[in-house]
Amino acid sequence: MLNHVAKPFTKLVERYLPDPFIFVILLTLLTFIIACIVTPSNPQQVLSAWGGGFWNLLSFAMQMLLVLLTGYMLASTPVMSRLLTQLAKLANTAPKAILLVTFVSLLASWINWGFGLVIGALFAKAIARYTLVDYRLLVASAYSGFIVWHGGLAGSIPLTIATSGHFSQQSIGVINTSETLFSGFNIAIVIGLFIIMPLVNRYMLPNTKDSVYVDKTLLKEAIPKPSNATRPADKIEHSKLLGLGTGVLGLVYLVNYFVFSGGSLNLNSVIALFLFSAILLHQTPYNLLNSLQQAVPSGAGIIIQFPFYAGIMAIMVDTGLAQQISQGFIAIASAESLPFWSFLSAGLVNIFVPSGGGQWAVQAPIVIPAAQALGADMPRVAMAVAWGDAWTNLIQPFWALPVLAIAGLKAKDIMGFCLVQLIITGMFKSFVLSFY
Template sequence: MARAALRSAAWSECWFPDAWVFAALGVVIVALAALGFGATPTVTVNAFGDGFWSLIPFTMQMAFVVIGGYVVATAPVVARFIDVLARVPRSGRGAVCYVALVSMLASLLSWGFSLVFGGLLVRALARRGDLRMDYRAAGAAAYLGLGAIWAMGLSSSAAQLQANPKSMPPGLLNITGVLPFGETIFLWQSVVLTASLVVVSLLVCWFTAPSDRNARTAQDFGVTDSMATPALPPRTRPGEWLEYSPLLSVLIGLLGLGWLGHEFVAKPAVTAIANLNTYNFLFLTVGLLLHWRPRSFLDAVARAVPSTAGVLIQFPLYGGIAALLTHAPGSGGETLAHHLSQLFVRVASTDSFPAVMGAYSAVLGFFVPSGGGKWLVEAPYVMQAANDLHVHLGWAVQVYNAAEALPNLINPFWMLPLLGVLGLKARDVVGFTFMQLLVHVPLVLGMLWLLGLTLSYVPPVMP
């Protein structure tokens, strides 16, 4: 497996395109498919243009995931804590598995935290002179939270939405009713599937991590900085007094902490932290206070901004792809997404529904990566099909959650913030994540089918 991973890594480093090129190819493929299903050229170009800027709020959120994580991690006290965690592994292969475990467990609470913290842990491990760790394999391991189990945890947007009737559109509420966590992420079948994915992912990491002789370190990729905050230069003019004084940091920090306290009192802690705006606000507030002086905070932000370039230029293309799939009607007034769903639903039965719909969700997710937002688009026809076939509705949500993570393993959309922290390109890590994909696809689809057989249909419960 280690030799296969190295060959896969060598191939991807040579042939895998840059993340932006990957997204641009996706635009062309989906646009041609829409035209092939009867969409007119005018409708196609309008859908692409209208959707191009549709992810701008999310784009900024993802950019701030990188900035906030970088700012907090480069604060001296946090950098020392990460260094303490980085002392645990005793071998390069053990370090890769350690990163994978931390990343996956963290993703069950918050995928954003998992993404940034995993990357920062890899950077800290890479600084150890006594540890010859393959930087590519460790970067791929840090991505496993997003590529394996994030949607099975508390930050699952689909599960959160289905449990809160006030957040659901009326059309979906009438189809599914309310599905509490006990019917989705806390099903024993969900726990078994999640635990299996964690164990299998760690085994794949262990067997595919290169030996010390074949390992390529961070230095081989030109990544040598420590990410520690450099000492501030001395103040040279009176106008810089507020930049070097903690006064503004304390006042702004108190305001921020007050708002955060209200959020966590008014909402369950898991719900509050799963909100990206709250998550980013928390990191920026904590980062400001930890850096203590505005000048130190602003310098850290300036160093973090270049890492967001890939996010800013690529995400609009995915907005265009999503619109082409869902807002470019072809012959009969049906969109490409509808045709895809009907293709899978026609061949499904009650027993095969989990595997068939899991495959569908994975295929569609490859073209429209989503942190759960596309559930609003898919849920009405997916859950109606589950009702018609008498499939357990909570398990249908988990089918979506488990399968949605699969395309993340080779789609660079979600890799961008992590790659910004690591200083790598998608081609550097995708050879190792592809090995995970080869194992995860049959495992996930098979367990979705097998565990689905243990559940019985329960009619929707209306609030």
């Protein structure tokens, strides 16, 4: 069984994987040294690239923080708490818990990656309140659903190349999503992952003596203290009219955005949906702010780490290091093998550039001419880059931060299981991209 395979990985990772903040510092130093050695840039130029790019992800960092906080506030509303509880009670055994949380996370991530990260983590936490199951694997299973996002409805690369005016349109034109997201090979990968991932996670389930259980008292939801609304200001804070009115106003806007304006489900619309739903369901500003105070500490990792990843991305792009990595893989490719090598190169580059849009900006100028020169299938090559980006997210702590923050775990707690997921899904996706 896979639990025997996963056991040495989990022990290795628990012993040697540092906190994600230490990981990003070490990754920064490694990237700096490699860029100085293998690119034409001198140390001063590399340093300038790092410092100049340090704040490039501030907007995205705020979006990620808001996804986490608004998702947390929504899940803590009485209605959502009851709903998650009822669903969690369906998983009355450890195997059922692993299968159910994986499936829910896969489905939510296929719809939208931000939605999937938060829903998967919150659902795992709800299950752990009622079912005795290895908490590390439960959270790793919730995170594993994230692997499908780039082949789903919010995949940034297929949506980018399907949009008129994208930066590589002169080279490849506009490629419809029927050739990427809804192509036969992509649907095969998605369906395959919906089957493989729950089974892999279920069969990694440790036996009782090796399992690590969470203290259920740590998972209890905080009950807001009643407040005596005696002052006029207190009455305003407890006003249901303000809370319900603001929530309804926001949701009416979203209906107009989606139905009448043709808006899409993107990161901003997910945040708005979470926020206005939370305001409506908490009913009063007082309840909402209480929930926010509980949620804020879980966002600390995002605040401190994202600037460092922005600096790493700047080094990779500005010095040409990312392009060199991609070119090294593609130089040995043929028309048939180019999707496979594009997939592997994207997986490696993603460790340093954990951004779907950033990944395509780095690799498109390399894979597009290569695909044209070799006569390779361009939509398949583009999706190979997308799937490579999604693949190594399994071992990239950058994306695990919201999940870990909600669950109250550290990266070392889940990454051993994620390594097994990485190996198995990597073989499956490589096969489909190469031969289907």
